[in-house]
C-alpha cells in the first residue's frame with residue numbers, strides 16, 4: 001500500500017467509496033443495511049461533511065458527519081446536555097477496507113471529523129453495534145464517552161444491540 005492521505009470527500013469519489021463500502025459489507029457485515037444502494041447510503045442529503053482516505057488513487061476509507069435524524073444517541077445526549085439540534089451531529093459511515101487496516105486510517109478519519117466539528121461548535125455522537133469491536137476500541141481510545149445503549153432495528157424486523165457514544169469535550 002502506498003502512503004495514504006486523508007482529504008475531504010469530492011463528488012467524484014462516490015463510485016470508489018461505494019465500492020469500498022460493498023467490500024467492507026462483505027468482510028464485516030457493516031453496514032447491516034444500505035448496500036443495495038451504496039452510493040445513496042454514502043451520499044445522503046443529511047451529510048454535513050465527509051472525508052475519505054485514499055491510497056494509490058484507490059479509496060480505502062470513509063467517514064461522514066450527518067445532521068440529526070431522530071437517532072437515539074442524539075436524544076440521549078440532548079437529554080443529558082441540553083444541547084439542541086444545531087449543536088449536535090452524528091458521526092457515521094466510518095469504514096476502512098480490510099486490507100488497509102491497522103495503519104491508523106480509522107483514527108485519522110475520526111480526527112478529521114472531530115476537528116471539523118469542534119471548529120463548528122458541534123458535539124458529535126454516534127452509535128455502534130456491539131459486534132463492531134474494533135470500532136468500539138477506536139472510539140474509546142480517542143476518548144469518546146458511553147452515554148447509553150440502544151437496539152438497532154433493520155431489514156425485516158431484525159434487531160441488534162448498539163452502544164451510544166459522545167465525543168470528548170473540545
Ligand SMILES: CC(C)(COP(=O)(O)OP(=O)(O)OC[C@H]1O[C@@H](n2cnc3c(N)ncnc32)[C@H](O)[C@@H]1OP(=O)(O)O)[C@@H](O)C(=O)NCCC(=O)NCCS
Nearest residue numbers: 030094095096101102103104105106107128132134135137
Ligand atoms: C473500525 C475501523 C474503521 C478501524 O479502522 P483502522 O484503520 O484499522 O483503525 P486504526 O488503524 O486507527 O486502529 C485499528 C487498530 O490498529 C492499531 N494500529 C494503528 N496503527 C498501527 C500501526 N502502525 N501498527 C500496528 N498497529 C496499528 C490500533 O492501535 C488499533 O488496534 P486495536 O484493534 O487493537 O484497537 C475498521 O476496523 C472497519 O472499517 N471496521 C468495519 C466497519 C465498522 O465497524 N465501522 C464502524 C461503524 S460504527
